[in-house]
Amino acid sequence: MASFAAAFADVAPIEQDDGPAPVCAIAYAPEYARLMGFFRAILESNERSPRVLELTAALAEHNAAHYTVWHVRRECLWALASNDASILTDELRYSAEVARENPKNYQIWYHRRALVEKIGQAAAADELALISTALRDDAKNYHAWSNRLWVLKTYGGWAGELEFCTALLDADVYNNSAWNHLYQVKAQLGCDPVEEVRSTLERLNHARENESAWVYALAFAKSDERAAAALLAHCEGAEGVRSQMALVELLKTSDPGRASTIARRLAELDATRARYWRRRAEGLGNGT
Template identity: 45%
Template structure:
């Protein structure tokens, strides 16, 4: 229906015989509202009758139908969703039909938290998440970074242990868009809750990230993932799959991506902590990189890199 319904064709609740026994309850904004919202006549009609239902505590099919109209007017109204769930439980309504209603609402309001929360509650009541992964995939086809869809998918995977094939799904997304930070996050999430970051997995994932970086060296998402994986390693991060040498080769070849330099600074900091005797040349190189980032390669974060330079000088200087 939507909030732009035609008042000329809308049958107002106050004119419906089946609602004649109900006295509508107007919204009370107080005697002197500062900024009074100009609701449409249809919106006012629907919500006046919804408030009447809540005041009387009516839990009926007509009250459920009324929430349909109220949510189509404002899908973000938490109170209406909560009351709708109360009615559904009281009536023992068909929850399969409710999933269909919810899917239709999500398609129109894909970034509405309340709709996704309602969906989760219904899935919990049913104890059946067989449709949920497919639903999120449909949403990702419209917006591959929809936060609410990713949150819902992670809840489903974690709650119903449906991780089989998830890494393959992530691979597909990253093949379509290697910069998809949501997919990179999902890869880390999936591994953390399945195999964990064993030495073998760390080596595999480092190579995976390196291959992605080769495609787009300026891809911050892949560099962030590489750093996250490397931090699971107990030893010197530069030794994993020869990361130090790999970075140095790119640097020597003329690559000056801020992400490369930032990663090399992290490696050097780790190295200075582990090898105090070789700090002096490594520190000089690292401070030069901070200077280059501040003045040339990442000027938008100039003050940050100056801070990092001061911090490293204080921590590792003579």
């Protein structure tokens, strides 16, 4: 803190002001409050310099969710990078560290995206590696997944994704994020819908009531008649509640009467959603 006081000795800090509302003195986190005083002054003066870059890092350490801090940090980086491009690669290292410490933080993931975009293709592989690490700790991290999709769509690299998805599903076959990603990968690389149904059923052998896997298989059954026939053949006589739910979807057009009967039975089997299934049964019965 003392070093910031010295570095910003020429700056008059501005205190928090929410307008004329009765605002008490900040009683906690005096260091954060002091740094914010300098930061508000910087917002007024528009200074973009190495000392402001350091100030934003100190503030982000206190509060990584402060989006304006990250805005100002990027403006400093962009301004300073025109003289020294290495500042961006340093930032890749620094922000990776922050992302590892704050994996659920929205601002840091967007900061990474902006940084990769600024550097371009050369940063794409690094980004995929960082995301893979984040997903090892939390395989459902929404920001990490959406950044991954963005990197792939922007810079390519889809070929390695099949193996990536397979490993995640081997680790946790209930991981909905991995099923969704697998679908995107298949859409990108192309696939045989019948084979998708077959391999999904294989995974379902060990996890019969896996919602994500059933929805995945149904998606291919809806797009392809042979895939639908394969799934239907499996569901006829299969045990479990979700195979019956799949039957409702598979039979709703070809045999709405039977689909309605199954939906009515599901109202008993799936008590939490009893009203939903009764409504489906009625709808299938009268054609709405």
